[in-house]
Amino acid sequence: MEEKVKFELNGKQVEANPGQNQTLLWALRTQFNLTGTKYGCGEGSCGSCTVLINDEPVRSCVTPLEDVDGAKVVTIEGLADGEKLHPVQQAFVDHDALQCGYCTPGMILNAVSLLKNNPDPTRKEIIDGMDGNLCRCGAHTRIIMAIESASKMMKGGTQR
Amino acid sequence: MKADKINQFYFHDVNTPPVQIDRREFLKNLGGGIIIIFSVAQLGFISGNKAMKEEDYPAFNAFLRVKEDGRVDCFSGKIEMGQGINRSLAQVLADELDISLDKVDMIMGDTDLCPYDAGTWGSMTTRFHDPLIRAAAAEAREVLKKLASEKMGISLDQLKTENGVVFAASDKSKKVTYSELTKGQKIIQSVSEKPVLKKPGEFKFTGKSYLRADSLQKVTGKALYAADIRLPGLLNAKIVRPPAHGSKLISVDISAAEKIPDIQIKREDDFIFALHSSPDIAEQAVQAIQCKWEKPASKADNETIFAHILKTAVNSRERYKGGDLETGKKESEFLFEHEYHDGYKAHASIEPHAATAIFEKGKMTIWASSQTPFGTRQEVADTLKIPKEQVHLKQIFLGGGFGGKIYNRQAVEVARIAKMMEGTPIQLMWDRKEEFMYDMFRPAAVIKVNSGVTKDGIIKYWDFNIYCAGDRGTELFYGAPHHRTTTFDGPEVHPFGTGAWRAPGNNTNTFAREVQIDIMADKIGMDPLEFRLKNMNNQRAINSLKIAADKFGWTAAKPPKGTGRGIAVGTDAGTLATVIVEVNVDSKTGAVKVTRAVVGQDMGQVINPEGTAIQAEGCVNMGLGYALTEDIVFDWGEVKSSNFSDYQLPLFSTIPEVIDSVTVDAMDQPPQGGGEPAIICLGGAVANAIFEACGARVFRLPVTPERILEALGKG
Numbered sequence: 087m088e089e090k091v092k093f094e095l096n097g098k099q100v101e102a103n104p105g106q107n108q109t110l111l112w113a114l115r116t117q118f119n120l121t122g123t124k125y126g127c128g129e130g131s132c133g134s135c136t137v138l139i140n141d142e143p144v145r146s147c148v149t150p151l152e153d154v155d156g157a158k159v160v161t162i163e164g165l166a167d168g169e170k171l172h173p174v175q176q177a178f179v180d181h182d183a184l185q186c187g188y189c190t191p192g193m194i195l196n197a198v199s200l201l202k203n204n205p206d207p208t209r210k211e212i213i214d215g216m217d218g219n220l221c222r223c224g225a226h227t228r229i230i231m232a233i234e235s236a237s238k239m240m241k242g243g244t245q246r
Numbered sequence: 247m248k249a250d251k252i253n254q255f256y257f258h259d260v261n262t263p264p265v266q267i268d269r270r271e272f273l274k275n276l277g278g279g280i281i282i283i284f285s286v287a288q289l290g291f292i293s294g295n296k297a298m299k300e301e302d303y304p305a306f307n308a309f310l311r312v313k314e315d316g317r318v319d320c321f322s323g324k325i326e327m328g329q330g331i332n333r334s335l336a337q338v339l340a341d342e343l344d345i346s347l348d349k350v351d352m353i354m355g356d357t358d359l360c361p362y363d364a365g366t367w368g369s370m371t372t373r374f375h376d377p378l379i380r381a382a383a384a385e386a387r388e389v390l391k392k393l394a395s396e397k398m399g400i401s402l403d404q405l406k407t408e409n410g411v412v413f414a415a416s417d418k419s420k421k422v423t424y425s426e427l428t429k430g431q432k433i434i435q436s437v438s439e440k441p442v443l444k445k446p447g448e449f450k451f452t453g454k455s456y457l458r459a460d461s462l463q464k465v466t467g468k469a470l471y472a473a474d475i476r477l478p479g480l481l482n483a484k485i486v487r488p489p490a491h492g493s494k495l496i497s498v499d500i501s502a503a504e505k506i507p508d509i510q511i512k513r514e515d516d517f518i519f520a521l522h523s524s525p526d527i528a529e530q531a532v533q534a535i536q537c538k539w540e541k542p543a544s545k546a547d548n549e550t551i552f553a554h555i556l557k558t559a560v561n562s563r564e565r566y567k568g569g570d571l572e573t574g575k576k577e578s579e580f581l582f583e584h585e586y587h588d589g590y591k592a593h594a595s596i597e598p599h600a601a602t603a604i605f606e607k608g609k610m611t612i613w614a615s616s617q618t619p620f621g622t623r624q625e626v627a628d629t630l631k632i633p634k635e636q637v638h639l640k641q642i643f644l645g646g647g648f649g650g651k652i653y654n655r656q657a658v659e660v661a662r663i664a665k666m667m668e669g670t671p672i673q674l675m676w677d678r679k680e681e682f683m684y685d686m687f688r689p690a691a692v693i694k695v696n697s698g699v700t701k702d703g704i705i706k707y708w709d710f711n712i713y714c715a716g717d718r719g720t721e722l723f724y725g726a727p728h729h730r731t732t733t734f735d736g737p738e739v740h741p742f743g744t745g746a747w748r749a750p751g752n753n754t755n756t757f758a759r760e761v762q763i764d765i766m767a768d769k770i771g772m773d774p775l776e777f778r779l780k781n782m783n784n785q786r787a788i789n790s791l792k793i794a795a796d797k798f799g800w801t802a803a804k805p806p807k808g809t810g811r812g813i814a815v816g817t818d819a820g821t822l823a824t825v826i827v828e829v830n831v832d833s834k835t836g837a838v839k840v841t842r843a844v845v846g847q848d849m850g851q852v853i854n855p856e857g858t859a860i861q862a863e864g865c866v867n868m869g870l871g872y873a874l875t876e877d878i879v880f881d882w883g884e885v886k887s888s889n890f891s892d893y894q895l896p897l898f899s900t901i902p903e904v905i906d907s908v909t910v911d912a913m914d915q916p917p918q919g920g921g922e923p924a925i926i927c928l929g930g931a932v933a934n935a936i937f938e939a940c941g942a943r944v945f946r947l948p949v950t951p952e953r954i955l956e957a958l959g960k961g
Contacts, residue, residue: 106507112526116482121474122467124645126596127678131890134596162467175465182457182860186328187464188597188645194465213898220890222596222646223328224867226901228860 096164111146122162133219136192162191183232185223316425323363325355327644342383344407365618369819369919384441446913455856473600477671482525486518491883496538503534544882574707574728578698586758590878591688597645599656600675603664614657649746686745691715693758719752725783749922760814760930794824794846810939814930819919821849825927831939836951850915862907869928
């Protein structure tokens, strides 16, 4: 029996079965039933499977489960503080920054990291920082607005 | 409904699809309350057109139920895939019923709970569903008033309704709530006479902007899509796929795959699949299955397809005709002959086709990413040879559709497996390669346009020949007196499936028409806005063009070299749409950046203005893909584009910094489509803007840097 992969998942210590070269994406979806992390391409080119590993955005579809041993993983389900949405989530709601919603978890987690590393980004920096996340509905315009608004909100003292 | 049946009429602008009504006994399972049934067949008397007959109409039934707790369920066979109808339909309902918007629950796309619906496509929800929901809600309001009249002893004409309460007009304190009136009742009523509908001035919710209804679920990861269903013992299926469409299976060896722990490999003729609790391990097994295939000989690839189309699309049909083409030629001082090409386009929803199913006690329950839950139910029932009443499609969110999820091969596949594996829940999500392979692409097409104009700028001659794009959107709104529009198709043209892609065919048709218009304006030295206005004979087209040009601030003065503006006008789903874009082109590299876009639409009554603007933005942002980068690479049945790394969707850096959306104020007019019309203009508007910026006239979509350089003689 292989050793379990131990890591922090959405604030809780967890153990996962490492068998058969599973990727983090499918481990989250099948072992933990965290289905907010979405499959989109399987090669890391769309960003819908983005999760935060030690606060950095990572494409879980190309990340072996073993890589998160000892790490801190946050998925979309772990972003809000109970009922209170993260400012980026709130801004997505307030700006209708989504349509079908399928790319949304990856968009939000990528934006959270972007704002953590650069709390006051220019529009150009937002575009550059989000360019690897695909949206087919064409919600880009509102997503940029939401990230700008979240940046303002977080500077206003609502940052957790 | 079969895919070919849908295509048959979908490449027209759908107004009256010939679908039979499928009456179901959906009422018997309901609890108490006041239940109103309505169908599109009743649209006839609502609109005052008595000539409309029930059998002419698609069965867009729906019903609503005013419950004993004062909330209202609206049951609709439509599905929510991002377009926001779970909000806009509720707005219309709340308006006529006089309840608050948050009291409306939309129950959509469940084949056991909702009445039959042909599918969510063609920008039809607002056009055809809104009037029905409005009528039914008005009927429910009248039923409630009648009950109140009896209960309160006040005559009907002395009663008013507001925010879930019936009250005496003379004394607001004499009142009774909908909840009190509904208690203990079970009244089932069809919309039986022409209901008294509110006038635009009386609307409380219609015409006002509301945020999406489903955002909270979608930003927290709680919104469930078809592959998010979790059931005990669920197994993921992966299916062995051929290397190309039309391949023949020669031999199979599953011995290596079978060694994977906990794997199950099953086979039914060519249908070979692996099952495991995790999809990536099922995929490893599929990869380990050794198959020999025989591929069919290639007849065309993405470069030679246009010659192939012209050779094989030989069945012609005249769609529109007026005057005499020879006279038109003679009356023209300048004649033009151009051929336009458009390659295959993928729907490329970020959610691939997915479905979960379980077969228990003779009943198949399915959650499927489907734009046609009732059609899927029928397809599954036919495939498995079980009655359709034994197949239940459940409500689920779709991660995008755009026409691609009208077709539901994945649901049939998962149902086949679930039936073999009775009692075990089975999940199937196509990987991206499968999604590209089995997508029902927007067809490659050729448009040959011959036209003529006088030196004063009057179009006299218009001969529009469409190979494989259908005639959608080709009703001419330019007053060419001598004109003809002909479509050409053939049964053996495409190497793989093609189908409806957000405003099917119309993107290609509008591109060809609007570039040809620009070429004529340029030849006679007339401003392209002035040329269009001079020749348009449709007031709503003129309206949409004028509001867009005003918003854009169009002038006849040319911008500096390297910058260009382009106009395209089109018609789709009852709406007249104009898109004007501004681009910067680097004529050394051919790189294009769209900096600005304005969408102007004459779309009748607007239910949710912000929702409309968001759809317009979506059309611009998505449409830049087919205009600039998207093209399927293939060699006959072998689809070589297999992921986003080789099929370039629009990115954050692609989209314009500013998109303005304006609509003609027409609240007193019937509502028209909003999900598709604007996107049809992107190809033409972008191509025309590129020409103004650098002089490159490109006749093929997408307008890539290579094609721009080639047109400039630098290729």
